[in-house]
Amino acid sequence: MQYPQIQRIIGILLMLFSTSMLPAAAVGLFYHEEAMNAFLSAFVITMIAGACIWLPVRGQRAELRTRDGYLITVLFWLVLGLFGAVPLWLLEMPDLSVADAVFESFSGLTTTGATVITGLDTLPRALLYYRQQLQWFGGMGIIVLAVAILPMLGVGGMQLYRAEMPGPLKENKLTPRIAETAKVLWYIYAGLTVACALAYWAAGMDLFNAIGHSFSTVAIGGFSTHDASIGYYNSPLIEAICILFMLISGINFALHFLAWRFRSLKNYWQDPECRAYVLVILALFIICFAVLVHYQHHDVWTSVRYAAFETVSIATTTGFGVTDFSTWPTLLPYLLLYASFIGACAGSTGGGMKVIRVLLLYKQGEREIKRLLHPRGVFPVKLGNSPVPDRVVETVWGFCAVYVFTFAMLFLILLGTGLDFVTAFSALTACINNLGPGLGEVAVHYGNLDAGVKWVLSFAMLLGRLEVFTLLVLLSPMFWRR
Incomplete structure (x- = not known):
């Protein structure tokens, strides 16, 4: 060292x-x-x-x-x-x-x-x-x-x-x-931020708020300058701009680089992770819209508007709000929280486990089912037409196992502080996935929690941002051996 x-x-x-x-x-x-x-x-x-x-x-x-x-x-x-x-x-x-x-x-x-x-x-x-x-x-x-x-x-x-x-x-x-790679990433990042700020400004935000919200939109952060978040403006145009830039920021920045270099958008749809990312969000939107309409929680147009915004905001782990999704009927609040475990694409500014890991887990599950039926068969895991090295698949399995185990331990600690089940589960989900809003006592803010709970959740945020392994590897005795 x-x-x-x-x-x-x-x-x-x-x-x-x-x-x-x-x-x-x-x-x-x-x-x-x-x-x-x-x-x-x-x-x-x-x-x-x-x-x-x-x-x-x-x-x-x-x-x-x-x-x-x-x-x-x-x-x-x-x-x-x-x-x-x-x-x-x-x-x-x-x-x-x-x-x-x-x-x-x-x-x-x-x-x-x-x-x-x-x-x-x-x-x-x-x-x-x-x-x-x-x-x-x-x-x-x-x-x-x-x-x-x-x-x-x-x-x-x-x-x-x-x-x-x-x-x-x-x-x-x-x-x-x-x-040079780091510079390219920051040029793209800064360019998206400027474009987002100008779009917000043109849509009716004053310059201060346009800049501030562009910072948190492109960063997939979710902080706002208003308690009511994006809902403060009650503007379908501003919401549409926010949705667009949240979606863009949740995509691997390498794809943005390729799109800029080759002046083509085909790389987005050709990328398996990006396709899965779009399809997951589309499926979530359809479910949310259908349930809201079925239970007449909002009228049809408002259901489209709110379902689209909250689905993109939660699934990308941004955390902006135009309504309180915790009051939505039946399974929707928990469905959206579960979506934050998937999160955005690898190489984006989003949180969660990342779409590519969930996609590889799914494909590995498919392979294990095939092996049960054909024990001597050889079934490589592929992303698109490219086989994924077994070492990468093993790393993903290891990451997810550690992620789940860490979540379980921190969840028990939060329950031990006296938090109710819903608040503890949603607060930890929101923090370790770098999402923000939760359910129960943390549906609006975290100010009423005890200081000890805030320290635990701060640790969970850091775990999520560093993707667990980067932080936990320091706790391994092997790391400190010469």
Whole structure:
């Protein structure tokens, strides 16, 4: 383990992150808000802390190994989440406890969108902007950004990229050089954000809210500047724009790159994961629409509108709302929560287990059934026309087993704190899948939960964002052996 190099990079990344508090301070200055002082103070604290970590080892240079990449990734998300909470804790309005500030910070950076804050419409705009910006930075990953702009990370960039990027096929690169790959991802990400902001602005949002909501839409985060979320605007056009960009952001960004490079959309439908992603969302929409109409919960047009929005929002793990889906009849609230376990595509900004993993599980299940009927047969698992290596299939099985086991353990812990079954299940589902809204006590916000529960859920958010293995591998004794 290259501990001096790890310390140096953590210090650099923390100093880099400290500058993200300056735009929020600028917003406070523009609107003449006292909240500006909290962000300036947090900037100074974070910058000094990063400098103190960096200075003692500033001359260290060493090649990063795979283990170093995992440790840097986990440490940085922990450190980033804690320091991201500093301005939230310093603000006089709202008056947040340490647990609340950390919860809100982790929720933003992991693009979960669960919040402990209410009365958003009356809060300082500097705070509102900061929450949205946290999600935007967390969406593609601060570390991928760092690989793109910090050549000092050098050949170790691949280790950070593999530890940070979601999905089972982490070795795939869009360009020969990993720094160029990271830059391509961020160009696409920024381009989608600008397009989304302009579309919101043209549809009737003011510029501040258009920018803020574009941050959380493309990041698949779900934070809003209003308590009523997207429903505040009561605009079918704004909802349609939001649906479009949530769908786009839930697709593997490598497909966006191919579409841009070859000026063709055929790669989207030719990709098995993207096809499955679209078909799952379409099936969910049809079920939700049919049940809402059958039970006359809304009229036909409103059922189409709400079913389309909530299906896309929950299935992509964004978490925006135009209505309270927890009050929908029969199976629908739980069906949508189950959909968040599938989540978006690998290589997107979405959460969940990822469509490609669920697709491989399904195909592996098919193969096992065929083997029962034909024990001597050879049945490769294929995505499209390409066989998937057994090693990848085994990794997916292992990931899902650990995911389910971890969920079960955390669920028991939450029940042990006194939460009711519905609240505990939905809160953990929403946090570990980086979704946000839940059922029961957390249908609207998480502010009424005990501090201990918020710490457990903050850990669950981090597990989900780092896809379980990246964090749990540090708990393995083998990881620390030389």
